Amino acid sequence: MTILADFPSSVAKRLEVAQVVIVPARKERRFRIVHLCNWHMIPQRDFETVLKADGLETAEIDRRFRQHELRVESVQREQYSLMLFLVPVLQLRSIHLEGLCMEDAERFSKRMRQLRSAGLTGNTLPSQKSTAEMIRQERLLAGTAGQLLMDGVLDVLPVEDRGVFEAASPFKSNSGVNNVLQMTELRESCMVNHLIHDGDATFVILGGLHDLSNNVPDECEYVRIETRRYAELMSA
Numbered sequence: 001m002t003i004l005a006d007f008p009s010s011v012a013k014r015l016e017v018a019q020v021v022i023v024p025a026r027k028e029r030r031f032r033i034v035h036l037c038n039w040h041m042i043p044q045r046d047f048e049t050v051l052k053a054d055g056l057e058t059a060e061i062d063r064r065f066r067q068h069e070l071r072v073e074s075v076q077r078e079q080y081s082l083m084l085f086l087v088p089v090l091q092l093r094s095i096h097l098e099g100l101c102m103e104d105a106e107r108f109s110k111r112m113r114q115l116r117s118a119g120l121t122g123n124t125l126p127s128q129k130s131t132a133e134m135i136r137q138e139r140l141l142a143g144t145a146g147q148l149l150m151d152g153v154l155d156v157l158p159v160e161d162r163g164v165f166e167a168a169s170p171f172k173s174n175s176g177v178n179n180v181l182q183m184t185e186l187r188e189s190c191m192v193n194h195l196i197h198d199g200d201a202t203f204v205i206l207g208g209l210h211d212l213s214n215n216v217p218d219e220c221e222y223v224r225i226e227t228r229r230y231a232e233l234m235s236a
Helices: 044-053 058-090 102-117 129-150 162-167 177-196 228-235
Strands: 017-023 031-038 094-101 155-160 201-207 220-227
Touching (some): 017 228, 031 058, 031 129, 031 177, 058 201, 058 220, 094 102, 094 129, 094 162, 102 155, 129 155, 129 201, 155 177, 162 177, 177 201
Parallel strands (some): 031 201, 094 201
Antiparallel strands (some): 017 220
């Protein structure tokens, strides 16, 4: 991997960015996939279910969830700021989102539009603390991609095939670790197929543990962007 040369030179110098690296295309470049590394927001109910199974008390679970929220929020804040910079520079119109399947894309977009109509955008100035917290929770669950859609900045596109996505889930598979790893590799290949067919340069918000470099075709350049907060959390 080498530091990007033909990306906007200022992107690696942005305060939000820890590193910008590239896996060059093995042949003449026709596509570029840009992977913005994500720190996932786990819904509170799922978070509580896992920790209760480990025998933790409610107070400790609540403390850990609040910590989780703050971590996710700090990553999303940097991602959002970076995308606001990149959208006009690269003339971006859309971004792909991990976990979003074709069948759910319209429902997701409709939900984000409803939240926008309700005034749950980043520009909202709530008059009550309860309203402010409701806005915060909705935006955290929507993620950076959802926030960008909610605020009218970008459209959000699917990147998953439902069957493969569900089969690759470690929570749903009963076939052991090896099968999950194989399905994850297939899932990443399906993601790449979506991405390269949606234009010559596409962005995806995707967990940083994913690595698409082995899945891209020879004509595709693969770029990873890690924000500072994401890198800090990964190194902790």
